[in-house]
Amino acid sequence: MATLEFFYDFVSPYSYLASTRVEAVAARAGATVRWRPFVLGGVFKATGNRAQFEIPAKARHMLTDLDRWARRLGVPLRFPTDFPFSPILSLRAALAAEAAGVLVPCTHAVYRARWADGRDIADPAVLTAVLSEAGLDGAALVAAAPNHKEALMKQTQEAIDRGAFGAPLFFVGTEMFVGNDRLDFVEEALRASHPG
């Protein structure tokens, strides 16, 4: 079965959009998703790339573009007033969730809290509540988060080594795709990657 590797950061709104549909994309192509949290800021630092919000004209338009996508996909999106924020705690907690076998519900819960409900997931108390409300052991995951610092750096470095410069980032085998707006190409590649 083909695998859709999905590298994402909670600070990235286009990764949030992608998170709402990667499972459907993979299912249509008979593939599975491998969820891989990583640090977009680390990718920017390593490559010299910059976040869209650092260019004022780009930042203004990004809000319009995100709104268009959210309407098309039928998902709620509320741009944070406290942007950018640190996603590091939540990304480490996601790796703790992976170790506990609950990465996917953790990812959806954090994205929804941040990008739909406007909650400050950088705050340990808020993150704990968000995860607990999703039926996970929020206290345990947040407590375990620091143990996954190295793994998060390693996963980020792997993405950089494979050519990353932004997010969301997808791989189908060695083929790389960048951006929520490339998921149609990703789906084609998944279909082409397995016979029949």
Add this chain to the structure above:
Amino acid sequence: MATLEFFYDFVSPYSYLASTRVEAVAARAGATVRWRPFVLGGVFKATGNRAQFEIPAKARHMLTDLDRWARRLGVPLRFPTDFPFSPILSLRAALAAEAAGVLVPCTHAVYRARWADGRDIADPAVLTAVLSEAGLDGAALVAAAPNHKEALMKQTQEAIDRGAFGAPLFFVGTEMFVGNDRLDFVEEALRASHPG
């Protein structure tokens, strides 16, 4: 009838891709295209944005992404070995072509010469030949090009004032769209902009 304003620069490969399909997009939506050459380098300078090729990881991936798009659209695309090149002469010649009522055939001829056939359109002799082979008065258009320096700057400034940060750039009324990969949104906006 709705109008699709299309701002493009001959140096931009994604604008080339868009140039091969804006007419079909507009036709499907019962709209017309207004072709508007502008200077992407001036937009970058004004906004602080940077070309994709300035970030090595992005530049490498851009070649793959362009190839995917060219295959999807069924258009030839050969990335120049002499990139970036100066598009200024060809952009001024395009405004001379507009004054002569032949902007559209001029635009297609220049894009095809540069991005499909690998010809050096920054060379006045090559540009003259390219335009003449397309049935236009190449010598007259290249000779008149310098007269359109101010108009090209003005058109570029207008785009900047309206929020430009990249190319290709589209407007449907006051709604702005950026990128060949947003032409589906452009088509939706064109359809929505006229009743029935």
